Amino acid sequence: MKKANEFNIAELQELVSVFKRTMGTLYKKETSSLHCPLSHLEVMHYIVEHANPSMKDIAAYLQITPPSVTSIVETMVEQGLVKRDVSAGDRRTVRVTLTPKAIKLTATLKAKKTKLLTLMLQKLSAEQKQQLSDIIKTLVK
Numbered sequence: 001m002k003k004a005n006e007f008n009i010a011e012l013q014e015l016v017s018v019f020k021r022t023m024g025t026l027y028k029k030e031t032s033s034l035h036c037p038l039s040h041l042e043v044m045h046y047i048v049e050h051a052n053p054s055m056k057d058i059a060a061y062l063q064i065t066p067p068s069v070t071s072i073v074e075t076m077v078e079q080g081l082v083k084r085d086v087s088a089g090d091r092r093t094v095r096v097t098l099t100p101k102a103i104k105l106t107a108t109l110k111a112k113k114t115k116l117l118t119l120m121l122q123k124l125s126a127e128q129k130q131q132l133s134d135i136i137k138t139l140v141k
Contacts, residue, residue: 030112
């Protein structure tokens with residue numbers, strides 16, 4: 001039997017899963033008007049955070065195979081979202097950059113994410129928001 005003050009890791013795992021699903025559902029709802037698959041949005045986010053990444057870098061980030069990334073990026077090239085450039089130092093390395101269209105789309109996406117998180121955090125006091133931020137910083141370091 002669990003004691004009243006004993007930490008319940010299973011409950012925390014479930015809460016994290018529920019939070020992730022809730023955010024995912026809200027995120028999909030907010031981004032559905034963008035007519036852009038989640039995989040494309042993730043690639044654009046990664047490119048913003050890591051300027052001019054290689055296809056290999058993107059595959060590692062998404063935890064998928066390089067051929068899968070090639071397929072995603074090729075579709076994004078056709079949609080005018082990214083450009084593929086052969087690296088000057090190593091012709092086997094392909095770098096990916098955002099087009100102006102994708103830069104605008106990522107700005108819209110960032111605004112939607114901010115709106116979502118702001119709505120979720122309205123339930124917390126200023127002190128709770130700071131505590132949450134501090135806890136997350138500690139966990140990801």
